[in-house]
Amino acid sequence: MLMQNIMRPVIRLVETPGDAEIARIEAFVSTHPDATIFHRPCWLQAVEQGCGQRGLWLLAERGGVLTGMLPLTLVHSPIFGRALVSCGFAVGGGILAEDNATAALLAAQAVALAARMSCPTVELRGGHMLLEGWTLRDDQYAGFAHRLARDDEAALLAIPRKQRAEIRKAMALDLRVRIGRGEQDRQAHYAVYAESVRNLGTPVFPRSLFDAVLDRLGNDTDILTIWQADRPVASVLSLYHGQSVMPYWGGGTRAARQLRANELMYFSLMSHARNRDAMRFDFGRSKLGTGAYAYKKNWGFTPVPLRYAVHHTDGAVPRDINPLNPKYRAQIAMWKRLPLAVANRLGPMIARGLG
DSSP, X not given: OHHHHHSOXXXXXXXXOOHHHHHHHHHHHHHOTTOOGGGXXXXXXXXXXXXXXXXXXXXXXXXXXEEEEEEEEEEXXXXXXXXXXXXXXXXXXXXXXXXXXXXXXXXXXXXXXXHHTTOSEEEEESBOOOOTTOEEEOSSEEEEEEEOOSSHHHHHHHSOHHHHHHHXXXXXXXXXXXXXXXXXXXXXXXXXXXXXXXXXXXXXXXXXXXXXHHXXXXXXXXXXXXXXTTEEEEEEEEEEETTEXXXXXXEEOHHHHHHTHHHHHHHHHHHXXXXXXXXXXXXXXXXXXXXXXXXXXXXXXXEEEOOEEEEEXXXXXXXXXXXXXXXXXXXXXHHHTSOHHHHHHHHHXXXXXXX
């Protein structure tokens, strides 16, 4: 036992894990306290299937026992360049390790792998952060999460008064809640989400990404949609991990604001998640200073800074996909004016390279 503890970990690159390897990774993720749903192999597989961005795994082993792992997406875009990202299209990820020595080796191997693959940038979204030679940032994003209330009445009382009033207004309207993972749910969600992000000036992800996540993660996902008669007005695709629910891809049509459909959507998701035995509502991340950041605070959530780490090769120009950058202002304004059909056709070609 002592010899196993002092052995230097061996780092191995896995490009196409077989069933046995996937089971080993799943077992490691399921017991690690810092693991997220984005560390699961099915997440990178869904990203590869849905966006064509390659998934890779760095595994650390001592005596054949898995002691650390780093899931990576090789993101390539003719607009935004190349990067190794942990994890692609995720708000979390990064190094999972049992000790600092293993984490340091995984970080070093990620940098070496990026050089071999002509990637000037490695991005880690959370995970182990005691890394030398990396730039650490905790001033861009915040996470929002708290424990779910015991029932709907307690949940309402826990929400600040003004936001609670908006929820009650939505409850008084003739709106319908539907939850599922079938084709009708997927079509409604994509229609609503695509319009929502177009209105924000952002290219929409390909629907194939959402389908792949739903299919790969199975019952750890679902879609909740708010309908007004036969029209979907707000919809969210949620992820479940451990005893947490994360509303991940959500939005509303222009009509949703007047109907307070988003308010009803998130409150209904809290109730639904509680019925699924979830105990924690993770409202996801938002950029500091944005409307989404303020919106989540209005629900009574306290922002917690998220720590990300970036490594650039010498002389490399950092990859910049931040829509708040002033250089994108004209493009965002133009995108908001695009007909929805045009935005839906062009958006996936751009968005699949964001990672």
